[in-house]
Amino acid sequence: AQKITQTQPGMFVQEKEAVTLDCTYDTSDPSYGLFWYKQPSSGEMIFLIYQGSYDQQNATEGRYSLNFQKARKSANLVISASQLGDSAMYFCAMREGPSGGSYIPTFGRGTSLIVHP
């Protein structure tokens, strides 16, 4: 079974609007962490936001917020006020096991976001 599922291969959004990128995960470990990365065409993976399984509040980082619904095992990324520079691939990833140790994150297949003027 897929540990990370990103069901949207591609998304379009108009500049200045908000967009939600979906991510569902599968784990039986009570301790885990969820990440979102952005990968522009240049190839470098850019860390955006992190949510721990025990975190009480949804993570936010500037225009990025993570809609964490633990019971549904979903961790959707919300980008507010989209900018043209947000056009890129977006990857959801999960680390299983307690924080502070080494870990092997599993990545989803990604969602391509295109922001148009």
Added chain:
Amino acid sequence: ETGVTQSPTHLIKTRGQQVTLRCSSQSGHNTVSWYQQALGQGPQFIFQYYREEENGRGNFPPRFSGLQFPNYSSELNVNALELDDSALYLCASSLVGRGSQETQYFGPGTRLLVL
């Protein structure tokens, strides 16, 4: 920028050859992970090095090997290259242990083409 560098940026090899890719981790980080990203896919974990020892390995054959040096930089070696090895190879550094951070910081990657 993350402070993680990789070399070379691009590489073309032929089947059966060997290749060495290099990664310099971010200052203060003690762990390096390597990933293979085929076109249209998410990164697949190859292995991780922590304090010069292999500390986890994904589903890759033994012809994929690595090293981590005392300065925490790292090499990925691939022997007997196959066409399917053509991919973007990403290196990520992180701090594991006391004061660790959750995040891995990636380098720009090396694009390998095997002909």
